[in-house]
Amino acid sequence: MSDPVLEMRDFRLVFDTYRGTVQALEGVDLTIYPGECVGIVGETGCGKSATARAMLGFVDKPGRVTGGSIKINGRDILKLRSREMRRLRGREIAFIFQEAKKALNPTVTVGTQLLEAVQAHQRVPRKEALERVHEALRQVGLADPDRLMDSYAFELSGGMAQRVMIAIAIVGNANVLVADEPTSALDVSIQAQVLAVLRQAREVTGSALFLITHDLGVAAENCDRIAVMYAGRVVENGTVEDVFSAPSHPYTARLLAALPSAERETLEAIPGTVPDLVDPPPGCRFANRCEKATQLCVEQRPPMSAIAGRRQQVACHHPLVSTKPARQETMSDG
Numbered sequence: 001m002s003d004p005v006l007e008m009r010d011f012r013l014v015f016d017t018y019r020g021t022v023q024a025l026e027g028v029d030l031t032i033y034p035g036e037c038v039g040i041v042g043e044t045g046c047g048k049s050a051t052a053r054a055m056l057g058f059v060d061k062p063g064r065v066t067g068g069s070i071k072i073n074g075r076d077i078l079k080l081r082s083r084e085m086r087r088l089r090g091r092e093i094a095f096i097f098q099e100a101k102k103a104l105n106p107t108v109t110v111g112t113q114l115l116e117a118v119q120a121h122q123r124v125p126r127k128e129a130l131e132r133v134h135e136a137l138r139q140v141g142l143a144d145p146d147r148l149m150d151s152y153a154f155e156l157s158g159g160m161a162q163r164v165m166i167a168i169a170i171v172g173n174a175n176v177l178v179a180d181e182p183t184s185a186l187d188v189s190i191q192a193q194v195l196a197v198l199r200q201a202r203e204v205t206g207s208a209l210f211l212i213t214h215d216l217g218v219a220a221e222n223c224d225r226i227a228v229m230y231a232g233r234v235v236e237n238g239t240v241e242d243v244f245s246a247p248s249h250p251y252t253a254r255l256l257a258a259l260p261s262a263e264r265e266t267l268e269a270i271p272g273t274v275p276d277l278v279d280p281p282p283g284c285r286f287a288n289r290c291e292k293a294t295q296l297c298v299e300q301r302p303p304m305s306a307i308a309g310r311r312q313q314v315a316c317h318h319p320l321v322s323t324k325p326a327r328q329e330t331m332s333d334g
């Protein structure tokens with residue numbers, strides 16, 4: 001198998017607040033291979049956005065990295081100077097924001113921003129840059145590129161702005177894209193269109209995608225693998241098929257049970273609350289909400305273990321599917 005395009009290992013991030021230090025991410029492991037789509041799911045506040053932003057090197061105060069590594073195409077970005085990191089953005093990794101209209105620069109035209117995205121990294125004659133921009137706009141299904149390039153963000157609908165954002169992301173030929181809830185600010189009718197555009201664009205460019213979503217249905221439809229986060233840790237990961245057919249972490253099972261379905265109209269909310277991350281419990285962070293929790297869970301952090309015969313791993317002392325003690329294969333995260 002080829003090398004991963006992005007590999008996050010034992011990543012740790014805290015936020016220094018007046019209440020104390022929030023242990024927001026505690027030992028996050030994530031890997032993505034060329035062309036793959038990996039979904040990152042979990043309830044609000046579990047650390048999805050903090051993880052995504054860190055991959056782009058966006059760690060601003062009060063955030064502080066306290067350990068681990070994030071390798072993009074083999075280079076640890078945590079060791080790069082900010083100038084080097086800026087060069088990497090757009091060229092090797094690009095971000096698709098939730099609210100595209102706000103993320104676009106309101107003071108210059110869409111065309112200027114697209115051309116900048118091309119020329120920030122390569123010395124390309126203007127004519128060629130223009131051709132690439134037109135090509136990217138076609139790929140995201142935006143007709144009449146000339147008129148569009150003369151417009152400003154405020155003139156675009158939410159769906160168009162998100163398409164422009166995707167065009168900006170793909171025009172630099174980055175081999176990994178990170179999209180943080182790219183459709184949750186859009187009307188339901190537009191969401192599916194934008195996800196389809198993203199899929200089609202990736203088919204052409206071959207870029208890998210981390211798709212962050214609180215919507216498990218979106219993850220199931222778009223991703224090859226998913227990582228389930230809870231309170232700053234990845235608690236389960238595996239192929240969408242394996243995780244959805246047999247969730248092995250009690251938290252994943254509860255998340256899936258909370259999905260609306262044809263048979264079930266009411267959502268089954270997960271009882272209890274996420275622990276305070278200023279003073280997190282030493283063991284499993286889900287223990288206080290888990291029916292299967294024992295003293296061991298309260299006291300000891302469960303290690304990631306592989307599940308026999310499946311491309312799936314779980315960090316749980318009492319998984320719903322039996323694990324094997326051996327170290328996991330290299331295929332997935334862990």
Ligand SMILES: Nc1ncnc2c1ncn2[C@@H]1O[C@H](COP(=O)(O)OP(=O)(O)OP(=O)(O)O)[C@@H](O)[C@H]1O
Pocket residue numbers: 015016017022024042043044045046047048049050051061062063214277
């Ligand atoms: N600037 C900040 N200052 C203090 N704490 C922060 C800050 N940003 C994030 N956090 C904390 O870090 C944790 C992770 O937040 P994050 O925004 O990554 O969650 P999320 O999974 O993206 O949630 P959502 O689904 O609501 O977008 C939370 O406990 C949050 O309160």
Ligand SMILES: [Mg+2]
Pocket residue numbers: 048049050
């Ligand atoms: Mg978020």
